[in-house]
Amino acid sequence: MQAAQGQLADMRVVLACALLSLLSLSHGCPKECVCNSNTKVVDCRGRGLYDIPRRLHPDTQELYLQDNRIRGLGSMAFREIPLVRILDLSNNSITSVSPTALLGLRTLQRLSLANNNLRELDKRLLGPIRSLSHLDLSHNSLWGFPGAMGESLRNLSHLGLAHNRLTRVDRSLLEALTRLDSLTLRGNPWRCDCQLMGLKLWLESYIFKGGVVDEVICSQPEEMRERDLQKVPYQLFHACMTTSYHYLFANIHHLESERLLRGHTHGNHAHPSSHALHIPMAMGEGFGGGGGGGGGGGGGSVPECEPKQRHRPVNLRHAIATVIITGVVCGIVCLMMLAAAVYGCAYAAIMAKYQRELKKNEELAAAQRADHATADEKEPLENAIA
Numbered sequence: 001m002q003a004a005q006g007q008l009a010d011m012r013v014v015l016a017c018a019l020l021s022l023l024s025l026s027h028g029c030p031k032e033c034v035c036n037s038n039t040k041v042v043d044c045r046g047r048g049l050y051d052i053p054r055r056l057h058p059d060t061q062e063l064y065l066q067d068n069r070i071r072g073l074g075s076m077a078f079r080e081i082p083l084v085r086i087l088d089l090s091n092n093s094i095t096s097v098s099p100t101a102l103l104g105l106r107t108l109q110r111l112s113l114a115n116n117n118l119r120e121l122d123k124r125l126l127g128p129i130r131s132l133s134h135l136d137l138s139h140n141s142l143w144g145f146p147g148a149m150g151e152s153l154r155n156l157s158h159l160g161l162a163h164n165r166l167t168r169v170d171r172s173l174l175e176a177l178t179r180l181d182s183l184t185l186r187g188n189p190w191r192c193d194c195q196l197m198g199l200k201l202w203l204e205s206y207i208f209k210g211g212v213v214d215e216v217i218c219s220q221p222e223e224m225r226e227r228d229l230q231k232v233p234y235q236l237f238h239a240c241m242t243t244s245y246h247y248l249f250a251n252i253h254h255l256e257s258e259r260l261l262r263g264h265t266h267g268n269h270a271h272p273s274s275h276a277l278h279i280p281m282a283m284g285e286g287f288g289g290g291g292g293g294g295g296g297g298g299g300g301s302v303p304e305c306e307p308k309q310r311h312r313p314v315n316l317r318h319a320i321a322t323v324i325i326t327g328v329v330c331g332i333v334c335l336m337m338l339a340a341a342v343y344g345c346a347y348a349a350i351m352a353k354y355q356r357e358l359k360k361n362e363e364l365a366a367a368q369r370a371d372h373a374t375a376d377e378k379e380p381l382e383n384a385i386a
Contacts, residue, residue, distance in 0.1 A: 030055055044068070052077050062086040066112070069093055073101040083107055090114040090136070099124040110134040114160065118142055126152035136160035138184060145169060150176030162214065163187035171198035174206075182212040192218035192229055200229055 029035035030053035033044040042060050044053055046067040056063070060081040070092040078084060082104045090112045099122040102108065108129050114136045123146035126132060132153065137145075138160040145161065147170035153159070156177055161169070162184040168191065174180075183206075190196065203213060207230075216229040224232065 028055055028057065054080070056080045058082065060084055064088045066090040066092070072096045072098075074098050075100045076103050077101045079104055081105075086110045088112045089116070092116055094118060097121065097125060102126065103128060105129060107131055112136040113140070115139040120144060121146065121149075123148040125149075130155065132156060134158045137164070138162040138187075140164050142166060145173060147173040149173065153177055155179055157181045158183075160184045161188070165189060167191040167220075168195050169199055171202050174199070174202050180206075180211060184214050185216050186214045188216075189219040190216050190229065191220040192224040192227070192232065193221065196229065200232070203230055 029042070030044070032047045032049060032053055033042050035042050035057070037057075040057075040059050040061040042056060042063050044063070044065050049065065049068040049070060051070060052065070052073070058080060061084055063078075063081060063084055063086070066088050068091075070089065072094060073089075073096070075098045077098070078087070078101075084105060085107055087105070087108060087110070091114070094113065094116040095118065097113075097118065102111075102125060106128060109131055111132060111134070115138075118137070118140040119142065121137075121142070126135075126149055129152055133155055135153070135156055135158070139162070142161070142164040143166065145166065150173045153173075154176060157179055159177065159180060159182075163186070166185075166188040169185075199216070203216070207213065218224040218227045218229060218232070
């Protein structure tokens with residue numbers, strides 16, 4: 001009997017050990033990584049990983065996966081660590097990211113995808129995240145940045161877009177980043193035409209408010225090559241400002257070209273960067289002969305944004321017309337102000353006269369009431385004497 005009880009106790013110990021080992025395996029530290037249970041940091045740097053490690057502890061707050069060979073991020077790739085705050089995936093070989101790869105990471109604050117091979121990002125990628133303050137996408141092959149991401153980046157303080165293939169950035173996206181402190185844009189093939197006028201205006205306002213930005217060096221057109229957009233005088237954009245088609249609807253053109261580009265990309269499986277350069281050219285956005293590329297492909301396009309194509313007499317007539325219209329408007333406003341003043345004075349005089357008459361009538365009425373009262377008092381006295 002005692003032997004049977006001893007065997008039963010031994011079996012319980014074995015089962016308990018097995019259960020503990022299973023629990024440690026289900027939520028422990030991956031063998032490829034180094035984990036710190038106190039700081040809740042998981043370090044998997046430089047381990048030659050091809051995928052996100054499994055069996056991560058759900059309390060993990062910092063995950064470092066840089067310097068590996070990860071090629072893609074699937075749907076809900078980090079569902080095991082919903083409390084992670086810092087996620088570093090820099091210096092991998094990531095070419096694709098699922099729109100739902102970051103689903104569930106509502107507390108994510110810092111995300112680095114620098115030094116990868118990303119060409120585009122889905123606008124839904126950062127949708128559920130509202131706490132992101134640091135986003136580094138530098139050293140990739142991004143040819144565009146979805147303007148719809150602005151809603152998810154309102155708390156962003158740093159945005160890194162350096163060394164990509166960006167030719168322009170949607171101004172509406174930048175205006176949504178109201179808490180942005182620093183921005184990196186260098187190393188992109190910026191096309192400094194009318195479509196980039198919005199970025200120039202935004203940069204001046206951003207720097208005036210204390211923001212930090214490195215530089216925007218123009219690559220196209222040829223006459224603007226190697227020039228800093230912030231130092232380009234506004235005279236070179238004069239035609240953009242006088243041509244409302246380019247100046248007022250620059251962002252609309254960019255959104256339309258992005259939509260057409262995605263349609264061509266999905267339909268023809270062509271390289272994104274080639275379309276990104278071709279579509280704006282067809283819209284006549286370039287300086288000089290940049291839109292036609294010689295003799296071909298220029299027919300039917302909108303006149304290019306070239307200052308020398310705008311003649312000075314035309315601008316002078318516009319200036320004179322503006323002065324005349326301004327004078328007429330100012331004259332009308334002055335007449336309206338004069339009429340209002342006359343009306344006010346007349347109204348004040350009428351009201352003063354009315355108040356005087358009203359006071360006089362009240363005094364007369366009071367005197368009449370006093371006379372009637374005196375007469376009423378005398379009549380009983382006279383009757384009594386009689």
